[in-house]
Amino acid sequence: MNEKQTSVAAKIAELSTLPIAELWPVWDRYFNCRPINPNRAFIESRIAYKMQEDAFGGLAHNTRQRLEAIGAKHSKIKLRARPRDINFAPGTVLLREWGDLEHKVAVTADGLFEYEGNTFKSLTAVARQITGTHCSGPLFFGLTGKRGAL
Incomplete structure (x- = not known):
């Protein structure tokens, strides 16, 4: 693991040790609004994803569209457009x-x-x-x- 990867991994590992009150300012750095049902596991996973996205780049637009299309096609939950x-x-x-x-x-x-x-x-x-x-x-x-x- 290189230095950047180690640093990001350490920051992500630290999330689980923070009290929820200290997680909210981290959440607010990455998101415009707070989740409706704040579940700690959800909050940590979303922050971790954003940290990795910032450090290493996110999915390409066409990759994201492709994944959304696959998910919609194979989902058991059918949403009406x-x-x-x-x-x-x-x-x-x-x-x-x-x-x-x-x-x-x-x-x-x-x-x-x-x-x-x-x-x-x-x-x-x-x-x-x-x-x-x-x-x-x-x-x-x-x-x-x-x-x-x-």
């Missing part, structure tokens, strides 16, 4: 005032959402990042009915 109710042209910018700040979200060429340098798969994830709570992204940005709900 739900098309997005609202489609945006790349470059669309959504604005929302919240907490005395104006928040700008841009739609990327691949249909994702960029907010403050981070990429999100859904508007709901962006709304959660802004508000700190779970809420409907389209509703938060005023794209669906129920005006005045937020």
Whole structure:
């Protein structure tokens, strides 16, 4: 094992010795939001993966897509692909005032959402990042009915 591998392995091994309160700041370095059901084994494994990804590089985009396709094909859990109710042209910018700040979200060429340098798969994830709570992204940005709900 080279020096870099030894260093990463030592950091990963240290995760299991940290109290959960000390794991959260490490989690926050790698992820934008905390898991809904915080399970210590899950937290440690996700942090360990991110540490390795940072040190040695992640999967190539086409490899990741291939693995996702294989998983979807062979999974016993069949998920119904739900098309997005609202489609945006790349470059669309959504604005929302919240907490005395104006928040700008841009739609990327691949249909994702960029907010403050981070990429999100859904508007709901962006709304959660802004508000700190779970809420409907389209509703938060005023794209669906129920005006005045937020």
